[in-house]
Amino acid sequence: MIQRYRVLGQVVPEEERLQPLLAEAYARKLPVLCECRPGTELPLYIAHRNERYVLARWPGSGARHATACDHYEAPDHLTGMGQVRGSAVIDDEKSGETSLKLGFPLSRGAARLAPAALTNDKPTVKSTGQKLTMRGLLHVLWDRAELTHWHPKMAGKRSWFIVRRALVEAATGCKAKQEALPHMLFVPETFRLEDKEDIRARRRAALERVYRSPDEMMVVIGEIKEIVPGHGAERIVLRHVGDMPFVMNPDMARRFHKRFAGELALWQAQDSVRGNDGHLVIAGSFARRRQGTFDLVEVALMPVTGEWMPYETSDERYLIARAVADKRRFVKGLRVNLDAEAPIASLVLKDTGEQATAIHIHDRDTEAGEPLEALLASEGVAHVFWKEGEALPQRVARPRRGPAPKQEQVLA
Template sequence: MGNTSIRVRRTGQILDVRDATASTEARKRLLAPHHGSATVECLCTNPPIPMTVAHRTIPSETWYLVAADREQAKRHAPDCLARQDGAGTPAAPESAGPAAMIDETGVTLARGFLREWRESTPERETPPPRASRDPDTAPRGVGLVGLLWMLWSQAGLNLWKPGYAGKRDWDIVRLRLRDAAARIRSAKADHWTLADDLFVPPQFNSREAKSKATSEAFHGALNAALASRRVVFLLGEIKSATRLPDGAMALRLHNALPSIEITVPPGLAGDLERAASAWNGLVAAERTDRRILLSRVRRTVDGATISCVGAGVMRVDANAIPFDSSYERRVAALLTEQGRAFAKPFTQGNAPSWWARKMDALGVAPDYVLTDLFPGVFCEVLGRMSDREYRSHAEAKLATYRRAGVPLWAWNPSEDADPPPLPEKQR
């Protein structure tokens, strides 16, 4: 029998291809959480082969494995089960190459985005744009969460040094995001960059005339784009999330006057709540949580509402550093308080760096990387070691670090209430 194992790059979890592809329910349970480009890797050869968990809805919804790169796909063993999973399936765009290429100049997306919508009429049965996971509206395999990670990384907002203290207010974050958006391009559109369609509300201060003028200019540009039936990207910090009687959700953004309210339809609202379930969802999230939303929006037919057609959310701390759990937030606070320089890696979309290359070589993503040491130290927050499956994945990940001789700092909150001392930084 051929190879039966794939590894999740973020966690190091090993999945048996036979289990993961046994049924539609198994695919949804085991593959769907890792939907995206190069999120898993096939272990039929060494080094492992990056694989994409692709998604389709026609003729029926399912998730399946395809190679993240056409050249890499040639390295599969002839009887590899992961290689055979996509057999008979229409080729996904990512099978012809990575969903995004990242280099020193920025990001090149493999596909473009639908920029306009038209309502259906008897003469023209053109549907409005669908959610971001559909192939007509986003590069398959990137998605809006992945795009948000790319933006944050290109802007350097997942990096921290002591000198950044007091220099991460929303105006700075907005400026850096807009600059980063100009470095995200599409291979399908020669002159398009994400900056052409990205709207980030400015910080508003009623006592400053310049702030008022900036806010008016922002709203004028956003309203003009939406009035011309454009589908645009709207990025901001969520101020409140309210569940509506029909199951939809109303999201209100910070830093905008007049305030911006986005209506999220019921199906997508449920997806967002499930994605945020680890932190009590969007509606019940703590008031102290900073939740960053990247959404695709358009005006409704009557022009009265900004409607969401796709969204991705992540949490950040007061310094705009992303985190995935309350334990990670504690570690980020500790690193900041002790004046350390560090990075918060993403599963995908990291800007080029020595630690991003190391991650790719190892096939795992640490929670943080201490960058004020040489060699740098990878940091792991082992927040759920009481869960048997999580513990197995974590131990496999730690074993990967040991085999590679990677300097490691780890905290297991189930054994120690407080994080252990950090390695001393070099003088």
């Protein structure tokens, strides 16, 4: 399907000549409509990023787009986004700004120097969805960055440079605790030896908040390189910032390994998975001590495949690998604040025709509980159980549309 948009009264394909039209529409604050479903009004908003104008769907509207459309998104009720949308994640359709309610602090006094809970995954936070846990924040940003989306043309093109750029762009337009989220988010820049000093200078500027006061905290999102013991504590070393280790005291290290035993085991097993060069992503709040070291406070870990697609189990990792190898187009479901027992769709295939197909990894021989039955009864998508070794639902050829309609007069 050729992606087309209605902008300034013209229907145009997504190509270079769209940029000047978007620039004018952006300046005049005029809407853009996606033409994936003729006769259905699907507004998009324009963002100015990296000297280009980018079209993005309004949050929560992705399921209304055609499955073959680049702006299609899995329905919220199939993932953890349904629990937090409108409560912990509040979208302003007029301004395009998103307010995030966080369930963890970003400043600390004497009482917070040694956190009582490592991940803030408290029952009151998980069950209501009123505030985002650290994992919830990571999943929301991953979703907004569309790092949950995959199509065959992406193969071999996702690097940390691309992931970082998408995350930084996703944070733009978000605020938390009455501040712009980018001011409190640190995502390490790709290290290049020839630019070492310039990168250090930019990093120092980005960390101004925690350098200003030991009571201020920020959130880091990065890839773990190694976890090493050192002088009675443990250090988490991230790629691209090897000279900036994050320190855990013995008590926190003990709780860290207990809480994230499953995620660490999946990460360690990646080396034995043929053809899988996966990663382990960390999100964590941190502060800087006066001595110059950095302390982690709240933490979340997320194993991802070589394509930077999150997964929770070895079965899900295999499912993603199978979908990528079969050159399928899909969206990965994320749990956000939901606990491990809550059912979600692992993948939503976008290439199964007019109706997308949700893939569930559950033992079909086990009686489905009420939450799963309710999920399977939901409309808008087909539902399929899947086990390792089984084929995925058949792909349906993407619809081809004829020539674009004759262009209308540009609106004055």
